[in-house]
Amino acid sequence: MKQSSHFKLQAAACIVASAVLAALYVQGGPGWLLGFVFLAPWLRVLDAPRTWGGKLASAYAMSVAYTAAVFPWLGMALGHYVGIGEAAGLAILLLAAPLFQPQFFAFALVRHAVMRRYGYALGIVAAAAAWVATERLVPRLLGDTIGYGLYPSPLLRQAADIGGGAGLTLLLLLANEGILAAYAQRKDGLRAILKPLVLAASVPLLLAGYGAMTLSGAPAPAGKPLRMGLIQANMADYENQRQQKGAYAVVQEVLNRHFAMSYDAIERQRAEAVLWSETAYPTTFGHPKSEAGAEFDRAILANVNAARVPFVFGTYDRDSAGEYNAAAFVQPGTGLLGFYRKTRLFPFTEYLPAWLDSPALRRVLPWAGSWKAGNGARVMPVRLADGREVPVLPLICRDDVDAGLALDGARLGAQVILTMSNDSWFSADAQGARLHQMAAAFRSIETRLPQFRVTTNGYSAAIDAHGTVLAGTPMGQPALVIADMPVRQPKPTLMVLWGDWVGVAGAGFLLLLAIVTLMPAPRTLADEAPLAALPLAVFPMKVAVLPPGARLATGVLRAFARASLLGMCVALLLDEALRTHTLAQIRMFAALFLVPEIIAWCVLRAFAAQASISHGRLLVERGTLRMELALNQIAAVTPWRLPVPGPGVSLQLAPRRPWGYGLALAHPQAFAEALAAAGGPPVVDQRFDAMDVYVRARSALRRWVLDSPVAKFVVLPLVLAVPAFHLHQHIAFGSALGEYYTFGLKAYLSAFALWWAAWGIGVVLCAALLRAGIEAATLLAALLRPAKVVGIRSGLERAGHAALYIGLPAWLLLNIYKA
Incomplete structure (x- = not known):
């Protein structure tokens, strides 16, 4: 009983330690270093119970602790918004923690199942895959992932253009596992500790190396910069103001402040375009609901025409299906160009899921909106006074936590991201607004597109293609941001080409693992009868008798051919024209792979022979040519350490002189053991190094x-x-x-x-x-x-x-x- 109580206290302490480290990790600054260790205490707890129930209990406790440590601001903001109080909102969030952070459960269960069957190494890889797969496939409120915590490091965050935040998360999980493995082996000596520590340390070193290479690369040529004015008016609580002043007066006051700040941006700061925040114009634009609304629309159009620069602002749009949270694009002299409609609405505030929506529920949740969702990314033109037309991707609030929308926009030709948000939810706790901006910055890293991001009351910022905030605002103050950003069509990143692929790849890996578990294992040579009893089953066998020059030539040809395949994969990945040009692919494939492969095959065929054993002699025959070696003359049979042009063996003759030929054959180890069984040199039972073990494993499987x-x-x-x-x-x-x-x-x-x-x-x-x-x-x-x-x-x-x-x-x- 005492041992059980002690374990529970120790487990609770470890989970609390992980939660505290997680809270420090997301605070920013140098705390990003904790990303490589903060889960290790919980992982230690996870390894202790051997039952499924114990794993589930550990995952549940960690999901609650992590939510309490990292997202208390969300619960308090929700409680304040719906009027039930911050404490009640936080309590509801903690009760829903398993739904809010389901990746802990997937990670724990997959880790336990795979480790039991396949061992520790594959278990940690499968668990990390389960984590990112769950985050990708299960709908998530904030789209959060622990990889975002590396944002304060300019070097490490650059790898997000390869695998996004999910890729960083996957590497962080493996690094944490390495730290735990080193701790678990601390009593086995320094050498046992160093191996997992080196693997763990390789994660930040790899990320830092890639980041240094990315940041030091020659900048791509850019056109004339876009100078944008961001209007942070610091006017948020529209509802209370409506109750006090009336709707007309509130809208008039909102517009007057935005007009004044926009005038400053254009006339004094020479902004070429102006961006207002989400729902800055708190009614429908272009579809007025009253004469007062039409009057406000005319006032906006008049100001845009007088300013002679395009305006983009948050408003509402509507059609026969309903009303939308939208961004309006208004051009001087032309008027309304069009709308982007917000795609990712916030559940239970902006809308109710259709399967839950009912009059009874709306009476319980009177604050729930009824907006309709847009239909995905849309690229809109911003036409400047100098004649340029810049294609931009608008994103509204929660849109910017969905990597898929930004990637779709980049594929559609966007050169700039325009993000509008209303982060007034987080007025009492700025951490939520800061984390939101951090997530938005990853959209620029993943697409290599600059981003202008404006919010109602903070944080607004100009973010470059490396995710760096070039200019920004504090929280809770009216502020104007003027920034110049280079505009160009960047080279597509791997994320743009493949999409948000890491989570999908993780799910595919787990599916393959499940299929592999159900498939029969390939038979190995060890599954057959003892090799010593099978000389007749091995001989005669097909071999190629290769002089050193022939082996070198075929090896070079095959190495070139195989390397060309990998090079062709890279070429197809980077060159969109090649991906759609079948004839060019065929020519490249033939020239770089087929021709050298066929030449190598012809050389091997030219030296093809048959090996057999007769009367104590090894016979190698090719046509009328015949080579004989007495078995007692062969001192050793050595498998090729470098299996080029394929697997094979070298023969050592007594006394210590090499035979002038090599034998290329399918199963070197079987050949050596069968030769020993027939009276040749014994196979010495020795301690093989890694390369020897690799060669033996390579030849051990039946085809x-x-x-x-x-x-x-x-x-x-x-x-x-x-x-x-x-x-x-x-x-x-x-x-x-x-x-x-x-x-x-x-x-x-x-x-x-x-x-x-x-x-x-x-x-x-x-x-x-x-x-x-x-x-x-x-x-x-x-x-x-x-x-x-x-x-x-x-x-x-x-x-x-x-x-x-x-x-x-x-x-x-x-x-x-x-x-």
Whole structure:
């Protein structure tokens, strides 16, 4: 009983410690360093209970503690807004903590399940994947993630253009796991501690290195800067003012202050455009509800015409479906150009979910709005007095916590982000407004677009493409921000190209892991009968007898061909024109991969032979040529440490002289053990280094039918090409045989051949990426877990099969469904 009480107290202390460190982490300043350690105390608690119930209890406690430490301002702001008091609002938020922070539960449960089956290393990777997958797939109120806490570090935050905040979160989780592993092994000596510490330290070093490279790079050429005036009027509590002064007087006062501050921005500060905050004009624009509303609309148009610069401001729009929180774009001399309608509404304040909306609930929640959501990102023109037209992406309040909207806008050609918000909720606690601006800044890093961000009463800022606040305002004061920002079309980042991909990749990894768990394991040589009893099953075998020059030539050719595949992946990623030019892809694929690969294959065929054993001699025969080596002359058989151009062995002859040829063959270890069983040199049981372990693991697995080049690179692309080509025919020609009816059989078959070739190249490139990952992971496992390397490689091979034969068809079906 005493031990149980002691454990509970210790667990509570660890969870409180993690929560306190999390609170310090999000405060900004040097506290960002705590991001690499703050979860370690909780992880220690998570490792203690062995039951599912214990894991759930730890996750629940941490979700509540984390919410209380990092988001108390949200509960108090909600309580103040709905009139139930800050304490009651905070209590409701803590009760809802499991719904507010569900990633703790996914992390704990996946970590426990995978560690039990696959061990610690894969368990921590799967848990981190579960965390980011949950944040990506489960609707989240604020879109928060712990990676945002690295914002105060200009170097470390730059990697968000690769994986967004989710990518930073994934790395932080792994670093925290490394700290915990070092602590757990503290009694095993310095060497045991150093390994996980080095891995943990590699995370900030890697991020810092990427950030330094990004910030030191040559700036892209930019056009004339855009000079924008941001109007922070510090007028927030419209409802109370309406009750005291009346609606007409309040709107008049709001407009007068905005007009005066805008005049200052334009006439004295030479602003080229003006930006007001969310709902700065607190009624519908362009669709007046009364004559007074029409009078205010005319006043706005008159001021814009007199200012001779475009205005963008928060207001309301409406149509037959309802009313929208919107941003109006008004041009001098032209009038209203159009609206952007807010996409991400705040639940239970701006709207009620349709499945909950009812008259009874609205009587209970009288503050709940009934606005309609917009239909996604929209790029609008800002036409300047000098004739330039700048495409901008407007975002309103909660829109800026959705990375997908900013990425969509960047793909649509936006060159600047305009963010409008009403952060008056956080007037009593500025931390909420500061964290909101921090999240918004990540949209600029991810897209490399500058951002003008204005709020009702703070914080407003001009944010550059690296996420740096160039000019900003305090909280709770009227303020004017004037800033020049370079305008250009930036090179697309990986986030722009792939979208918010890390969470989706995490979900895909977990799905593959589940499939791998259900799939049968590939058979290894160890699964067969003892090798010593199988010389006849091994010999005769096909080999290639390679002189040193031939091995060097084929090795260089194959290395070039395989490296070219990875280079082609990068080229396709960066070059949009190449992605849509099938013939250019075929020419590149043929020149860089097929030609050197075919030459290497021809050389190997030229030196192909058959090895067998007869009367105590190793016979190597190629046509009329015959080589013989007495088994007692062979002193040692050494597998190639560098399997180039493929796996193989070198023979050492007595006394200590190498045979002048190498033997390229499929299973070097099986060859060595079968040769020993026939009377050749014994296989010495020695302590292998990482490279030796890697080579043994590489040759230990039997090949599946799925590994056949015909299945992988002919049949699979055909299966993928048929539905894709069918869909293309319907879209382009109106029916499955539309091109045949229009242009004839030759054109139809030629088009299908191009689709088949394109899918074939795609499958080869996917297989190359998977192979690079499998080999790198096997080598890492050989370094860190040599005793388990064969099992790890077996799992990786199954994951590769699942990714190709299940993942690619699933991806195609998903895209066909979207189309």
